[in-house]
Amino acid sequence: MAGPEVSELQTFEHDVLVIGAGGAGLRAAIESSGRGMNTGLVCKSLLGKAHTVMAEGGMAAALGFTDARDNWKVHFRDTMRGGKFLNQWRMAELHAKEAPQRVRELEEWGAVFDRTDKGLIHQRNFGGHRYPRLAHVGDRTGLELIRTLQDHGVHQGISVHMECTVLDLLKDGDRVIGALGYWRETGRFVLFKAKAVVLCSGGVGKAWRVTSNSWEYTGDGLAMAYLAGAELMDLEFTQFHPTGMVWPPSVRGTLVTEGVRGDGGILKNSEGKRFMFGYIPERFAPETADTEDEANRWLKGDKEARRPPELLTRDVVARAITREVKEGRGSEHGGVYLDIASRLPAEQIKKKLPSMYHQFKELAEVDITAQPMEVGPTLHYHMGGIKVDHDTQMTTVPGLFAAGECAAGLHGANRLGGNSLSDLIVFGKRAGEFASEYANSNDAGKVNDEQVKAALRRATDFLNREEGPNPFVVQENLQAIMNDHVGIVREGAELSAGLEKLAEWKQEAEKAKAHSASQYNAGWHTALDLRNLAIASEGITRAALMREESRGAHTRVDFEGEREEWGKYNVFVWRGEDGEMKIEKRERPEPPKGLKEIGYAKIEDLESGKVGADVE
Numbered sequence: 001m002a003g004p005e006v007s008e009l010q011t012f013e014h015d016v017l018v019i020g021a022g023g024a025g026l027r028a029a030i031e032s033s034g035r036g037m038n039t040g041l042v043c044k045s046l047l048g049k050a051h052t053v054m055a056e057g058g059m060a061a062a063l064g065f066t067d068a069r070d071n072w073k074v075h076f077r078d079t080m081r082g083g084k085f086l087n088q089w090r091m092a093e094l095h096a097k098e099a100p101q102r103v104r105e106l107e108e109w110g111a112v113f114d115r116t117d118k119g120l121i122h123q124r125n126f127g128g129h130r131y132p133r134l135a136h137v138g139d140r141t142g143l144e145l146i147r148t149l150q151d152h153g154v155h156q157g158i159s160v161h162m163e164c165t166v167l168d169l170l171k172d173g174d175r176v177i178g179a180l181g182y183w184r185e186t187g188r189f190v191l192f193k194a195k196a197v198v199l200c201s202g203g204v205g206k207a208w209r210v211t212s213n214s215w216e217y218t219g220d221g222l223a224m225a226y227l228a229g230a231e232l233m234d235l236e237f238t239q240f241h242p243t244g245m246v247w248p249p250s251v252r253g254t255l256v257t258e259g260v261r262g263d264g265g266i267l268k269n270s271e272g273k274r275f276m277f278g279y280i281p282e283r284f285a286p287e288t289a290d291t292e293d294e295a296n297r298w299l300k301g302d303k304e305a306r307r308p309p310e311l312l313t314r315d316v317v318a319r320a321i322t323r324e325v326k327e328g329r330g331s332e333h334g335g336v337y338l339d340i341a342s343r344l345p346a347e348q349i350k351k352k353l354p355s356m357y358h359q360f361k362e363l364a365e366v367d368i369t370a371q372p373m374e375v376g377p378t379l380h381y382h383m384g385g386i387k388v389d390h391d392t393q394m395t396t397v398p399g400l401f402a403a404g405e406c407a408a409g410l411h412g413a414n415r416l417g418g419n420s421l422s423d424l425i426v427f428g429k430r431a432g433e434f435a436s437e438y439a440n441s442n443d444a445g446k447v448n449d450e451q452v453k454a455a456l457r458r459a460t461d462f463l464n465r466e467e468g469p470n471p472f473v474v475q476e477n478l479q480a481i482m483n484d485h486v487g488i489v490r491e492g493a494e495l496s497a498g499l500e501k502l503a504e505w506k507q508e509a510e511k512a513k514a515h516s517a518s519q520y521n522a523g524w525h526t527a528l529d530l531r532n533l534a535i536a537s538e539g540i541t542r543a544a545l546m547r548e549e550s551r552g553a554h555t556r557v558d559f560e561g562e563r564e565e566w567g568k569y570n571v572f573v574w575r576g577e578d579g580e581m582k583i584e585k586r587e588r589p590e591p592p593k594g595l596k597e598i599g600y601a602k603i604e605d606l607e608s609g610k611v612g613a614d615v616e
Contacts, residue, residue: 004189004456006191006447006449006452006453009189009190009191009452010188010189010190010191011190011191011192011193012040012159012161012190012191012192012193013038013192013193013194013444014037014038014039014040014159014192014193014194014195015032015037015038015039015194015195015196015436015439015440016028016029016032016037016038016039016040016194016195016196016197016198016432016435016436016439017039017040017042017178017179017192017194017196017197017198018032018039018040018041018042018197018198018200018432019042019166019179019197019198019199019200019201019220019221020042020043020044020050020199020200020201020202020221020404020406021041021042021043021047021050021160021200022050022051022052022146022200022202022404022424023050023052023142023145023146023149023404023421023424023425023428024200024403024404024405024423024424024425024427024428024431025041025043025050025198025200025403025404025428026041026146026149026150026153026428027149027403027424027425027428027429027432028198028200028401028403028428028429028431028432028435029041029153029156029158029432030149030152030153030156030158030429030432031428031429031431031432031433031436032198032432032433032435032436032439033153033156033157033158034156035432035433035436036436037435037436037439037440038159039156039157039158039159040158040159040160040161040192040194041158041159041160041161042161042164042166042179042181042192043160043161043162043163043164044163044164044165044166044184044201044216044220045162045163045214045216046162046163047150047160047162048146048147048150050146050202050216051202051213051214051216051217052142052145052146052421052424053142053143053146054142054212054214054255055141055142055145055420055421056139056140056141056142056255056257056259056355056356057124057126057134057136057139057141057257057258057259057262057417057418058123058124058126058134058135058136058137058141058259058418058421059099059103059134059135059136059141059145059418059421059422059425060075060099060126060129060133060134060416060417060418060419060421060422061075061099061100061102061103061133061135061422062074062075062096062099062100062131062133063100063103063104063120063121063123063133063135065116065120065121065122065123066116066120066122066123066124066131066132066133067123067131067132069131069607070130070131070132070133072096072097072100073096073598073606073612073615074130074131074603074606074607075095075096075099075129075133076092076093076095076096076595076598076599077130077598077599077601077603077606078128078129078130078416079092079095079096079410079411079412079416079419080092080412080599081128081283081599082128082313082411082412082414082415082416082419083383083410083411083412083413083414083415083416083552084412084413084414084551084552084562084567085412085567085599086234086237086412086413086551086552086567086570086588087409087410087411087412088390088409088410088412089591089592089595089596089599090390090391091390091409091410091427092410093595094390094391094426094427094430095410095419095422095423095426095427098426098429099422099425099426102422102425102426102429103121103135103422103425105425106145106148106149106425107121109148109149109151109152110148110151110152111137111144111145111148112137112144113135113136113137113144114136114137114138121135122135122136123135123136124136124259124262124263125262125263125307125311126258126259126262126311126416126417126418127258127261127262127310127311127312127313127314127317127416127417128311128312128313128314128416128417129311129416129417129418130287130603133418134259134262134417134418136259138351138352138353138354138355139257139259139352139353139354139355139356140354140355141421142421145421145424145425161181161190161192163183163184163185164181164182164183164184164190165181165182165184165220165525165528166179166180166181166192166201166220166224167179167180167181167182167455167458167459167528168180168224168227168451168455169197169224169225169227169228169400170447170448170451170452171228171229171397171445171448171451172445172446172447172448173445174229174397174398175397175398175399175442175445176196176197176228176397176398176399176400177193177194177195177399177444177445177446177447178191178192178193178194178197178445178447179191179192179194179197179224180192180452180455180456182459182518184525185519185520186518186519187517187518187519187520187521187524188518189456189459191447191452193444193447194439194444195399195438195439195442195443195444195445196399196400196401196435196436196438196439196442197399197400197401197435198393198401198402198403198431198432198435199221199224199225199386199395199400199401199402199403199406199407200221200402200403200404200406200428200431201216201220201221201404201406202216202217202220202221202404202405202406203217203219203381203382203385203405203406204217204218204219204222204382204532204533204536204537204540205217205379205380205381205382206218206475206479206529206533207219207478207479207482207533207536207537207540208379208479208482208483209476209479209480209482209483210244210252210253210377210378210379210483211253211378211379211380212241212244212253212254212255212378212379212380213379213380218529218532218533218536219532219533219535219536219537220529220532221385221386221402221406222385222386222406222532222535222536222539223531223532223533223534223535223536224532225386225395225397225400225402225406226535226539226573226574226575227535227575228397228400229396229397229574229575230386230387230395230396230397230400230402230574231386231387231395231396231572231573231574232384232385232386232387232408232539232572232573232574233384233385233386233387233408233409233570233571233572233573234383234384234385234408234409234412234413234543234570234571235382235384235385235536235539235540235542235543235544235571235573236384236540236543236544236546236547236554236571237382237383237384237411237412237413237414237552237553237554238379238381238382238383238384238486238540238553238554239314239315239379239380239381239382239383239414239415239553240314240315240318240377240378240379240380240487240488240553241255241258241314241318241377241378241379241380241381242314242317242318242320242321242375242376242377243255243256243257243258243260243261243317243338243373243375243376243377243378244256244375244376244377244378244380245359245360245363245364245373245374245375245378246331246333246334246335246374246375246376247332247333247335247364247374248363248364251363251364252378253378253379254359254363254378255378255380256338256356256359256373256375257353257355257356258314258417259352259353259356260338260340260353260356260373261308261310261311261338262311263340263343263344263352263353264299264340264343264344265310265338265339265340265343266308266310266338266339266343267310267317267320267321267336267337267338267339267375268336268337268339268372269324269329269330269331269336269337270329270330270331270332270336270337271329273329274292275320275324275329275336276308276309276310276312276317276320277290277291277292277309278320279309279312279316279317279319279320279323280309280312281312281316284312284313284316286306286602286603287306287307287603288306288307288308288309288312289305289306289307289308289309290306290309294306295307295308295309299343313414313416313552314380314414314415314416314417314553315413315414315552315553315555318377318488318553319488319489319555321335321336321375321376321377322377322488322489324336325376330376331374332374333374334376335374335375335376336374336375336376337372337373337374337375338372338373338374338375339372339373340353340368340369340373341368341369341370341371341372346369346370349368349369350369353368356368356373357369360373377488381405381415381420382405383408383411383412383413383414383415383552383553384408384540384543385402385405385406385407385408386402386406386407386408387408387409387572388401388402388403388407388408388409390409391430391434392430392431392434393407393427393430393431393434393435394434394438398438399438399442399445401431401434401435401438402431403424403427403428403430403431404423404424404427404428405420407427410423410427411423412552413551413552413553413554414552414553458531459528462512462513462514462524462527462528463514463515463516463517463518463521463524464516465511465513466513467513468511468512468513469508469511469512469513470512470513470523471512471513471514471523471524471526471527471530472523472526474505474508474509474512474526474527474530475526475529475530475533477505477508478502478505478509478530478533478534478537481498481501481502481505481537482498482537482540482541484498485497485498485501485541486498486537486540486541486544488555489555489557490544490554490555490556490557491556491557491558492545492548492556492558492559493558495541495544495545496545498541499538499541499542499545502534502537502538502541505534506534506538509530509531509533509534512527512530513527514526514527535581538581539573539581539583542573542581542583543571543573543583544556546571546583546585547566547571547585548563548566549561549562549563549566550562551566551567568587568588569585569586569587569588570585570586570588571583571584571585571586572584572585572586594612594614594615595615597611597612598611598612598615
């Protein structure tokens, strides 16, 4: 297949181009369009099929409806503690302050949240959150978020480009001024010109074999931003959600919502022992129940009781499950047991967790109202991503913005459940706002034809070569490398060996061959994803090797425990002038005194007003 001439390409011109139609992308597009911008929205799949719809538990916002003691300061503290204080302080502050407003906005736009007896938005418990904080719609919150944003956005005049994969960002000098993509159905290329581009493309879960992520998550935004000159940060922090399905093999990794544990579910090993009491970290011990009696009293609403250990942060629970399995106390299929059947009546389970009930009934032939679920860790989320300005979401490249999972900063070393959905709407809104301001004050740049031609050649090479490895097999080989060398527990020699294998694998990926017709060509789609997966995987592995400690979602068996000196640094990755990947650690700026005091405060001092009373 010969690539078309640049002048022949179908072309769209927008003030703001948003890449990705999940929660962050939709919210950015709504904001941009609402500010009078000609806004384009590109999505890799059909509109409404973004990975956000798979989010189940809820969105974290300190509304204080279920427990009036909650406020933004406690939410900020929880987020910082959960992220092991590597979070960007300003982003954590903005998120905690603005999330309630964004949730109320969704309600005004038609979101149908679960309700308390008083008719207020119901908020459920989740791991790492001091109070019930997650506004939710049963266990289908992500689906309702996308429905609400789409229904509102359809009246905003947004131009939607569905089933279109963006291949490369285009630059005029230092600025990003558009993108090149192709229609997945026809294989025809398309050019987008824009004064500002917002990346909302999600994570990189498909680099691993066992993941809760959908097929779109191939690191597209990270890789394109990297190639455009943007800096990436915190790539070593990849979150393994503690509870994914482990059986049958065809659904291994499918998410089991944290809401099961928030509603009282408990974790047991093959000996029937409720094992999480043996894994309570010192940092969380003052606020975590150490007996079943106290944990049960908390569940019944005793405000003097401490939280059950099943609601510790995800990194803690995932490591505990991994150890139980490794030491021979796992379930039949290599996980542990999650029991809600003995904790709630069957009708309550069906009402509170309808998706989980049907998921296990249909996929595993397990009735969760009568039987325990088998669960184990699954690659779920990437805390690292593109470095952005805390307030504007602009990257280190002019004209390029990022929000949602592909952006870094809010979550630090570990994300609290529920903070992702509120992250999408808080920073999606900000990205759309400031991308609009940028577009208002800048003219459209000039497209460089040579850039476009180079991107077209790279894309069509997979179709034109006579022979080469199967792209699907090549991707499976990458997943094996990442599973074996960059998993939930890491070691320096294994990471180094993984880098060597990745270098060999990249040569294989560059030679991949898809059949020559571009229409309906799934092999070609996969081949085009390989470059992005390669960049993201190498960055993650290099960052994991550099951070010589265990912190949050990053665990090194050769460097156990947190090291004080590493708490001062974030790890950055960028492309050097020689085209090679560069990496360094940089000292983090000191936070404002008031925010620092809130972040490190004892909960009783924060609740009493002894700490943080003078911070607005």
